[in-house]
Amino acid sequence: MLNVDKQCGTFLYRQVIDLITENMDTGTLLPGDRLPSLRKMSRSAGVSVPTVRQAYVELERRRRVESRPQSGFYVRHRATNDIVRPTRTTAANPAPLRCRPLMERVYDGVNNPDLVPLGIANPSMAKPAAKTLHRMMKRVMARAEERSLGYASTLGEPALRRQIAYHYLDTIGAQVEPDEICITNGGQEALLLALTAVASTGDVIAVETPTYHGMLELIDSLDMLAVEVETCPEEGVTLSELERTLQKYPVKACMFSTTLGNPLGVTMPDQDRERLVRLLEQYDVALIEDDVYGDLRFDGQRPVPAQFLGSKARIVTCGSFSKTAASGYRIGWVVAGQTIDEVARLKRAFSCSSGLLQQLTLAEFLASGDYSRHVKALTPVLQRNSERMRALVAEHFPAETRTSRPVGGSVLWVELPRKVDAEQLFDDAIAAGISIAPGHIFSPCACYTNFIRLSFGHPWNEKTEDAIEWLGQQVTRLAV
């Protein structure tokens, strides 16, 4: 029984409101926290369920809380920054990579377990999945003792390919043939195989800007050139800009992440995706869609990758379990469609086949339904972390700071005041025990010098909050 006073003149539901707001003010209820359920609150406060509902609805009207379907009411973040603006890059010409040395230093930071890990994109979701995956792997070892040490076939274990095809059917109703899927060494090798299958040395590849640095390193390593296409933080690639680029340069392929692209966390609206596909058909340009974050939409609504929109364009979708289940397994895939023979040939030439034991284990993880349950449990945690991080950035960073509004995934893109050099901030942060990703590495011409990417994909704790606060203070110092 909480301190609701039935004798007091105030309406009961108002007392519930006061109770909640007081707890918000004292910090017991933090942004992103779930309010007690109607039933629970009714019992503990000794009032009726409709009274609690009335209070919660009023709080929602006041924009202190927000309701989420099938989930309940959550404390809203009151202060948030403006959203980042699309960046017209200074050099839209196809360009080789400028920021290699800085990239290496970012990786050194990412590989250092002593730092607060705000620099690495993949959510460290090991905790919930580890026990289940280990148990399944032991079972696989017992069942297929000798076989599990041998080679998988070039395309990969049929059971896993079938499960991946089923997952597409189950989540987006897409018809994928297991035999057009090739299992790869993580999403990165998926990108390698897809890109080598559709383009050659010297070719121009269109990318979103900002975009995932691993794509840029890959394009550069294959002696291809990346050309950046303006990308809107709320709608993805600006299609008019893309068309201008296709007119201006001999683009061989686009390498986009239209679902929860890294670092913007933006998803292209369905109608734009259809326009994109028609544009690619028209200009006869291939599309490599990096879809490794697809399962991590906060609202659980998986968008349909462009490949499944019934187009005649050459489209290849790249997926991975690195962001959702086990990055150390190094298991990803390519849905290669009409390029499957070429992809299989390249897979064989580049790495023969992928680890069999992990493939058998993941096949079981998917077949049992544990994968879906795991992802369903993971996304609300990511959403909550995302909201907490945005609130803390709003609280501690200078007022001109802008952020992305991720609708999924595990990263926040932050635009700092113009004067701040993100490389300097990166160096200072490393010295202070914090890893971040400076904006430079998300563009071939290193143009995002006053941006950083922060990861919220790791267990949230005091160190995370202290790190964000420290970063805010340092940005304030550097902005002067």
Added chain:
Amino acid sequence: MLNVDKQCGTFLYRQVIDLITENMDTGTLLPGDRLPSLRKMSRSAGVSVPTVRQAYVELERRRRVESRPQSGFYVRHRATNDIVRPTRTTAANPAPLRCRPLMERVYDGVNNPDLVPLGIANPSMAKPAAKTLHRMMKRVMARAEERSLGYASTLGEPALRRQIAYHYLDTIGAQVEPDEICITNGGQEALLLALTAVASTGDVIAVETPTYHGMLELIDSLDMLAVEVETCPEEGVTLSELERTLQKYPVKACMFSTTLGNPLGVTMPDQDRERLVRLLEQYDVALIEDDVYGDLRFDGQRPVPAQFLGSKARIVTCGSFSKTAASGYRIGWVVAGQTIDEVARLKRAFSCSSGLLQQLTLAEFLASGDYSRHVKALTPVLQRNSERMRALVAEHFPAETRTSRPVGGSVLWVELPRKVDAEQLFDDAIAAGISIAPGHIFSPCACYTNFIRLSFGHPWNEKTEDAIEWLGQQVTRLAV
């Protein structure tokens, strides 16, 4: 007590000789079989140990048996074919790959578990190693539950790199820094990274002939050109021919397997290896040494890879556990030396990092000494299989047939009568339930049309013997 008659006038040791030769003639003792030990024979035949020794030495003089140090006496193969001759290829010009479609069909055969597996090179050594590796992996999962699902670093798990460096020190006394080793997705990715680090599209790469088809597919996939260099089945690459090639073509790198090269199973003598290194220095050509069979010398004498001969040439050594412990783990490595930064950059761009769980497990497998024990137990089995296979080929194939004389590894290279088309034989064999590797795929210009490669790396049984006999009969038919 065997049927040695002490009252008979014949010398006792002659009776032992007769006993052994009779058993050979009736097929109880087969080529490659170990004779009973001196002590055992002395006991069972009721004669003294010196008498048995006298008999065995006499049998060795007659070339019916051979002694092996620290191991005992073994039945010799009486009939063997002449050794294959070095082949002057028809097209020594740099050439793109001709036999892609046939290669694909060979892989289909290799991936079919219902066929007698004479077509796949890697020895299926899972049996002895499986239990130990599984036990160690379970221990790793228990000890590093969450960590083992995360990313390894780009270069790979330090513990494994240290163990690999220690293995070089232990077996050949070479000083390798763990930090110049990059862990890869099997030996194939090791070749990919090494080749991309030292050469680009359009470059000419010198290869042995015949050579491993995986190298040819890799060179072709990267739009490079392979030029073949005559390779002697008893001494490796003919250095005078190599020099002529270096003079004639702008060779950027050599991709050789100077220890137990596949398919010849030949090892280059040490003095030639030193000459090779000097030649490469002189012409400023890089060397990628495929050393994945290095641990499988029958005599246990590991030759020193060229990289460790103290040269200033750019030499990269590629190794793997696929041929010795667990192909399904997909763990190999590059000893990258001065190219380590480039190799690390490419590793990150192509596949981020390799599977952590397998790396931790193999690190323990090496550290415990189990790897060395396992390899020591494996090579005598391979040697025995090799001898049996050569004897059966001599027995069943036409007299003009020639074979390699492998000093290690798991494959036999067989030159058939000129009229025989190995592709036809391959098709007939598949139809008869046997996979083999037709000679075509071991040369970019598909010139080994009357050669096949047979693998003796799998458990030997009646099916193996029947398959060889069937192949011999079929070759005889096709030779007419």
